[in-house]
Amino acid sequence: MSVPHITGVKICGLTEEAGFDACVEHGADWIGFVFFARSPRFVTPQRAASLAARGPGRAKTVGLFVHPQDEDIARVLEHAPLDILQIYASDARAQDVAHRFGLPVWLSIPVAGREELPTSCPVQRLLIEPRPPKDATRPGGNAQKLDWSLLAGWAPAFPWMLAGGLRPDNVAEAVGVTGVPAVDVSSGVESAPGIKDPALIASFVQNARGVREG
Numbered sequence: 001m002s003v004p005h006i007t008g009v010k011i012c013g014l015t016e017e018a019g020f021d022a023c024v025e026h027g028a029d030w031i032g033f034v035f036f037a038r039s040p041r042f043v044t045p046q047r048a049a050s051l052a053a054r055g056p057g058r059a060k061t062v063g064l065f066v067h068p069q070d071e072d073i074a075r076v077l078e079h080a081p082l083d084i085l086q087i088y089a090s091d092a093r094a095q096d097v098a099h100r101f102g103l104p105v106w107l108s109i110p111v112a113g114r115e116e117l118p119t120s121c122p123v124q125r126l127l128i129e130p131r132p133p134k135d136a137t138r139p140g141g142n143a144q145k146l147d148w149s150l151l152a153g154w155a156p157a158f159p160w161m162l163a164g165g166l167r168p169d170n171v172a173e174a175v176g177v178t179g180v181p182a183v184d185v186s187s188g189v190e191s192a193p194g195i196k197d198p199a200l201i202a203s204f205v206q207n208a209r210g211v212r213e214g
């Protein structure tokens, strides 16, 4: 008998209580805080700490950093209890961060074609997402969808996650087409940039998981 595999769900870019509480209530696996100042989802380390203190339930907290210096990460960790560091950086820098901070590191990999899919994982998990538009002001969180057909039949031996343009109404198809073990969403569960909608969070988690449950 095969054991049902449940899709992991990360909700990224929490800034306020209602959204945070909805992630906990609906059983998100990971809750992300964005420490990139030019993002509408930016939170201070103190704000992230105060949200996390509400009790993340079974969820783990993920801190997102863009090409961080060690001091940037250390300053956040002084206040906010992060379980995982998600970074935009080179493979070597990501490994360096993992060694320095002793925390699992997830590395974002922008992809535009099948030839860019990674063949190995230098850290604990890779986040596969689309390359940002040329005029983007941030490398992720742009509600831009990857061509999922690039991932059909891709079955790496390492942990990975799909991000970019996912929404409650397309996540089941994304999981079905790609077979991805975990998904990441930000814009698709927002009522306005930086403001999460609890009802969209509920639907997203349910639809992401529905593909493989039951």
Ligand SMILES: O=C(O)c1ccccc1NCC(=O)[C@H](O)[C@H](O)COP(=O)(O)O
Binding pocket: 012, 013, 034, 036, 039, 040, 041, 064, 066, 129, 138, 139, 140, 141, 142, 143, 144, 163, 164, 165, 166, 184, 185, 186, 187, 188
């Ligand atoms: O969200 C941001 O503002 C952001 C800023 C800088 C780097 C990354 C950022 N977001 C990354 C993510 O939240 C995830 O990759 C997300 O699932 C994809 O975003 P979206 O397409 O908005 O769902």
